Amino acid sequence: xxxxxxxxxxxxxxxxxxxxxxxxxxxxxxxxxxxxxxxxxxxxxxxxxxxxxxxxxxxxxxxxxxxxxxxxxxxxxxxxxxxxxxxxxxxxxxxxxxxxxxxxxxxxxxxxxxxxxxxxxxxxxxxxxxxxxxxxxxxxxxxxxxxxxxxxxxxxxxxxxxxxxxxxxxxxxxxxxxxxxxxxxxxxxxxxxxxxxxxxxxxxxxxxxxxxxxxxxxxxxxxxxxxxxxxxxxxxxxxxxxxxxxxxxxxxxxxxxxxxxxxxxxxxxxxxxxxxxxxxxxxxxxxxxxxxxxxxxxxxxxxxxxxxxxxxxxxxxxxxxxxxxxxxxxxxxxxxxxxxxxxxxxxxxxxxxxxxxxxxxxxxxxxxxxxxxx
Ligand SMILES: Cc1cc2nc3c(=O)[nH]c(=O)nc-3n(C[C@H](O)[C@H](O)[C@H](O)COP(=O)(O)OP(=O)(O)OC[C@H]3O[C@@H](n4cnc5c(N)ncnc54)[C@H](O)[C@@H]3O)c2cc1C
Numbered sequence: 071x072x073x074x075x076x077x078x079x080x081x082x083x084x085x086x087x088x089x090x091x092x093x094x095x096x097x098x099x100x101x102x103x104x105x106x107x108x109x110x111x112x113x114x115x116x117x118x119x120x121x122x123x124x125x126x127x128x129x130x131x132x133x134x135x136x137x138x139x140x141x142x143x144x145x146x147x148x149x150x151x152x153x154x155x156x157x158x159x160x161x162x163x164x165x166x167x168x169x170x171x172x173x174x175x176x177x178x179x180x181x182x183x184x185x186x187x188x189x190x191x192x193x194x195x196x197x198x199x200x201x202x203x204x205x206x207x208x209x210x211x212x213x214x215x216x217x218x219x220x221x222x223x224x225x226x227x228x229x230x231x232x233x234x235x236x237x238x239x240x241x242x243x244x245x246x247x248x249x250x251x252x253x254x255x256x257x258x259x260x261x262x263x264x265x266x267x268x269x270x271x272x273x274x275x276x277x278x279x280x281x282x283x284x285x286x287x288x289x290x291x292x293x294x295x296x297x298x299x300x301x302x303x304x305x306x307x308x309x310x311x312x313x314x315x316x317x318x319x320x321x322x323x324x325x326x327x328x329x330x331x332x333x334x335x336x337x338x339x340x341x342x343x344x345x346x347x348x349x350x351x352x353x354x355x356x357x358x359x360x361x362x363x364x365x366x367x368x369x370x371x372x373x374x375x376x377x378x379x380x381x382x383x384x385x386x387x388x389x390x391x392x393x394x395x396x397x398x399x400x401x402x403x404x405x406x407x408x409x410x411x412x413x414x415x416x417x418x419x420x421x422x423x424x425x426x427x428x429x430x431x432x433x434x435x436x437x438x439x440x441x442x443x444x
Contacts, residue, residue, distance in 0.1 A: 084114035089416020137414025151227030163210035277402035295346025303327035
């Protein structure tokens with residue numbers, strides 16, 4: 071048994087857990103991160119790497135903007151692996167009248183809420199930026215400076231930076247039970263019992279089970295497996311990350327020339343077996359849309375498809391905030407768009423653990439917001 075009431079235990083070695091470990095360790099906290107598999111094994115390591123402010127729910131934008139500040143200072147924060155972030159521009163085009171209306175309404179509501187980071191471009195401007203497009207558009211929304219990153223490298227970067235600041239990272243160790251006993255948390259794991267003053271639940275799609283063990287009200291978290299496909303190499307034709315208004319597509323071309331195709335399409339997640347399925351027919355719809363945008367993609371064979379297990383909340387907003395038990399903080403339920411938020415969430419979780427005011431309001435992400443419904 072290892073006893074330590076000053077210790078902060080973080081459960082989960084995804085981007086949220088590793089970023090939180092980094093910000094806490096950098097501020098001199100005694101941090102132990104516990105991961106049942108290995109760092110970046112699940113959603114955080116296998117995602118599409120989209121670093122996007124574009125299209126965020128209005129209440130999520132302040133967190134996304136705060137996170138982007140950290141993405142822009144990755145070199146001074148994590149150093150090694152900071153080059154895994156490739157800023158470019160991110161564009162969502164309209165292919166029909168309905169898409170155009172969605173986009174124009176979106177810009178209107180953003181302006182009313184005081185946000186300027188997304189702007190509307192007409193078809194001619196989009197064609198100047200994307201000369202290899204194979205179809206006409208009805209305009210689209212663009213954000214300058216969003217981009218993509220190699221996800222597992224970014225997570226490893228935060229984990230390594232946390233370790234450099236003194237955090238202990240324990241892999242292959244499953245948290246089996248969480249119990250608050252008088253003044254501290256008893257964390258039972260496959261490698262023995264740990265004691266901690268504070269626990270941060272960053273267990274991704276598995277987080278509701280841990281919350282339940284900790285005596286929290288039921289969290290309506292569901293698990294699914296968003297999917298991606300990657301093609302053979304082709305000449306460089308796509309200098310942006312792309313989507314289509316009204317559709318879930320995400321499309322990018324890597325430095326290797328390969329296209330990564332995905333978006334919101336998802337298959338079944340098997341939580342016990344620790345694996346996600348791949349449902350080719352659903353993924354095929356995204357592939358077809360990609361070939362509408364760029365005919366070149368039609369000749370690029372798919373060489374691999376995969377999925378990752380992700381936790382979803384009913385309102386597609388994460389759970390970030392203090393739990394109902396002393397010293398318990400939650401950060402999970404990122405509903406397929408938590409990679410870009412990770413650095414900002416890590417900083418906010420560190421603030422909560424240290425009793426400080428996060429730089430943005432976490433009110434929309436309150437853990438108890440569904441209590442009346444459950
Ligand atoms: C295919 C795909 C594409 C995506 N594309 C994007 C994108 O382009 N942009 C974007 O912003 N987001 C994207 N996302 C979403 C993003 O990846 C997630 O929102 C984010 O990675 C969630 O991070 P996390 O740290 O909460 O969870 P995870 O990365 O799942 O980490 C949670 C960790 O907790 C560990 N754990 C769970 N239970 C226990 C336990 N009992 N004991 C110890 N450890 C435990 C797990 O093993 C896991 O490693 C995508 C997701 C997928 C799957």
